[in-house]
Amino acid sequence: MAYKDLREFIALLEKEGLLARVKAEVDPEWEINGVTKNLQEAAGPAVLFENVKGHNVSIVCGIIGTPKHLALALEMDASVSEKEITEEWIRRTEHPIPPKLVKTGPCKEKILVGGKADLNAIFPPVKWHKEDRAPFIGTLGLQVTRDPETGVQNTGIYRMMVRTKNETSLLMCPHTHGLQHLQRWQRSYPGKPMPVAVVFGPEPCYLLAAGARFRHPPAEDAYAGALRQEPLELVKCETCDLEVPATSEIILEGEVYPEELEPDGPFGEYTGFQGGAQHANVFHLKAITHRNNPIFQGTREGAPKGRGWVESGLLWIKGEEYLLYKALKKVDGVVDVSVPIWSSGFHAIVSIRTLRRGQPLEIMQKIWSDPEFGSLIKHVIVVDEGVDVRNPKEVEWAIANLVQGDRDILVIPRCLGESLDVSQSYSKRDWLAHTGIDATMPIYEYEAEGTEPPPLCDDPDIKAKVVAQWQKYGINI
Template sequence: MRQLPPFPDLRSFLHWLDQRGDLLTVKDPADLRHEMTALQLAALRAAGPALRFDHAHSGGTRADLPVIANLFGTRERVAAGLGMTLDDLPKLGEFLAALRSPAPVDGMRDALSRWPLLRAALTARPQIRRSAPVQQAQDIADLTQIPVQTPWPRDAGPLITWPVVITRPYGTQADQITRYNLGVYRAQVLGPDRLIMRWLAHRGGAAHARTWAQARDPMPVAIALGADPATLLSAALPLPETVSELGFSGVLRGARTELVAAKSVPLMVPAQAEIILEGWIHPDDSAPEGPFGDHTGYYNAVENFPVMRISAITHRRDPMYLTTVTGRPPDEPSVIGEVFNDLALPVIRAQIPEIRDLWLPPAGCSYRIAVVQIDKRYPGQARRVMMALWGMLPQFSYTKLVIVVDTDIDPRNWDDIAWALSTRMDPSRDLMVLDRTPMDYLDFASPLEGLAGKLGVDATNKIGAETTRDWGEVMTLDPAHEARAAEFVAQHISKARQ
C-alpha cells in the first residue's frame, strides 16, 4: 500500500519535501502574534510549500526554536504524509473499509490475496525503546520557551494547534497501548506550567477523562509536539473505535511505531517526536478557555475546560515546533479534510451501496454540507440515503444540509449542482426538514445548544410515484460528434490561443 519511503520523524519528512522544492525557509522575522497567521494563510491559498520560520519572535524577542507551518497545506502533501500519491488513496480507503467490516476469508488463496492487509496488521504492533531522541534533553524549562502562536487578533492567548494528545482510561496500565486514544485538541497556554485541554464531550480524550474524574484520581496526559506524519494523521483520522491510532500509524508509516516510557507520567509516548509535554489533569480543575478563532471563521464563546499541569518537558537536542492555523476555509485542516473525504468514501459505500460519490465542500466547514451522488432506482431512494447518512457515522450527525443528485451530475461542481437544483427540485415536494437533532454545539446558528434542524434536498430525477407529470429529457449530442468537436478545438482553437 505504501509507495514512498518511511518517514520515521518530522525532520525526515521535511528533508523529503526540501529535496522536491516543497519547503521554504523564511529567514525574515515573523511575529508569532497574528503576523505568522497571515503569512501561513497567504502561502496556503497560493498552494505554496511548507514553511520553516527561522526568525519567529514575540514582542521583539526571538524564539530559540524554528517553527514549522503548512506541513499539510496541499492535498499532495497530505497524501505523502500517508505514504502515497493521490492516485493511491483509494487503496487506503478500501483498507479502512475492510478494517470496519472485514470480509470473511475464503480459503488459503483468498488469504494470500489479502497479504497487504495481513502484513499491515503485523506492523501495527508498536516497538518499545529504552531511550529515545525525544528524551535527549530537558532544557526547555517551561511552556513560555516554546514559540506558540497567538493566531487571531481577539484570541485569548497563545494556542497550541497541532498537539497529539495521548490518554488512556482509568483502570488500565501504561503498557496497555491498544487502549490508548490519540486526539488532536487545541490547548491554550495559561502560564509556564499550565494549559487548557479543549476536548469536546464526544471525543476519546474527554471520554477517558470522565473515567478518571469518576474515580476522583488525577489523570496522566502526554502531548507530542512535532510527531511524524503518520502519527499526526492517524490521530486526526476517523478510525474505528477498535483500531489503535498508535498501531495504525505503523500501517501508514510502513514501519513499527516506536514508543518510550514518559519521564513523569505512566504513559508511553512517541519516541521520534520533537517535544513531549507531560502532566496531570486533576478532578474539578478547569478554567475558562477562549475566545479563539475556529474552523467556522468565527470566534468561539468562552467555556470551561480541564487544566493540565505540566510535570515534565522532554525534547530533542535541537527541537522544532510544529504549528497550524484554523480559520475560515481554505485552511490546513480543510485541506486534510478533503483527503479524508476521499478516504471515507469506500466506508460509506460499504454501508450505503447506492452512493457513487460524496463531496463535503471545504467551504462548508468540513462536514456541515454534503453533496451525494446516487444510482437512483426507485421512488423515495434519495430520502432513504439522507437518513442513512445522518445515522451512519458520528460526524454526519452534524451535517445540516444534504443534497442528493443523480449519476449524470458532478457532485463536486457547483454549476452542476445548481443546475440539478434548478431543474429537478421543487421546494414543496423535495425538501425534508428534521427538527431538534444533534448538532455541533459550536454552531451558534442553531436555535438550541447541541440541537438543530437538518435539511435534505432531493435534486434527483423524479420517477414512479414521485411525480404525476411527464419528466423532462436531458439534451445530449451524438458522442461521435462531441469527439470530433473536441479534436477540432484541440487542432484549431487551442493552437490559435498559444
C-alpha cells in the same frame, strides 16, 4: 519507505517546491497569523519560519496544507485526485499495523523534568488570530491518553492555550475519545489526575491518524502504521506509562484533573468565526522531552477562502469524510461521497445510481442516524451519479435545475445541535434542524405521467473523440 520523522517530510516537501523557508524575522504576535492566512488563501506551500522574533525555535505550518501535501504524506503521487486519496485511505486503514516499542529515540535528546520544564522556553508565543485570548501552543498538539477500562491508548487533537509556564488549558469536546477517557478515569480513580502526553511534530501519518476518527481498539498509532504501511516506533514517557512516537520533535508529559475547569478562548475557529470564551480542563506539565533544535508545529485554524484550503479542515473534516464514505459505500447505489471542507463539515454530498423510489431519503436517514457522524452533518445533498460531488459548480447546477422546494427539501427539526453553528443565537444551539436536499432527477414523476426526463446534451462520446486528436487543432488550453 515511510517517512522516519517530520524532518524527512519537510525535506521532501521542499524538494517538491511545496515548502518555503522564511529567513526574515517574523513577530509571533501577528505576523505568523498573516503569512499563514495569505498562504492558505493562495493554496500555497507549507512554511518553515526560521527566525521568530525573541525566540530560537523554528515553527512549521501547513505540512498538510493542500490535497497535494496530503497525497505526499501518504507517499502517493502529488497529482492524484481527492477521490483516489479517499479510497487509498480506506483500503490502508482496513488493516491496522501495530506499533513497535523501542527503548529510546530522538524525542529524548533533551529531558527536562519538574521545575526544569518551562513551556515558554520551548514554544514561541504565537497568536494565530488577533482576538485569541492568549497564545495557543496546542493547535497541532496531539494528546495521548489511555482508556482506564480497556488499556487501549487514544490520540486526538485538542487545543491548548498557555496559562503559565507549566499549565495550559485543554479543550476536549463531548464526542472525543479523550474526554471519554477522562470521564472513565474519574469513575475509576476519583480525585486523582489522569496522565496525558502531548506529541508535537511526529512523522506525518501519526498526525493524520490523530486528526481523523477511528473505532478502537486498536489505537491511532496502529492506524498511523496502516497509513504509513510500516510499524510506528514508540517510546515510553519519563513520568507515566504512555507511549509516544520516538522521532517526535517535542513531547509534553503531564496530568489533568477531571473536575478542574478554567476559562479558555476566545479562539478563531474552523468555521471562520471567532469561538467565544468557555471552560476547559487544565493540563499540568510534569516533564518536557525534545529533540535537539526542536521544530514547533502549529496551524492557523479557520475556513478556507480564496483558492485555498486549510490544514485543520484537511485533517479532521476529511477524516469525517472517510468515515462517512466507508459507511455509505456499503449501501446499494451509492457512487461517491464528499464532505467539503469549505462547508465546515456541515454538508455531506452523496451521488447515487437510482435503483428504486425513495432512495435519497433512505440515504439521508442513514447518515443522520449514525452515532458517530450523524450529529455533525447538518445538510445532506443527494445528486445523480454523473454529478461530481467534489465540484461545487456541478452540485450547484443539480440543485438549481432539479429541485422543487415543496417536494425535494426535507426538514427534521429538534435534532442534537453543534455549539459552533452560528446560524442560531447562543441559547438555541442545543437543537438543530437536519435538512436534506434531493437534487436527483425526479424520474418517477416523469414515469407516472408516461414521459421521460430530457437527456443531457453533453455528448461525451464526441468530446472524447475530439480530445484524443486535440493536437490537430493547434489550440493550447
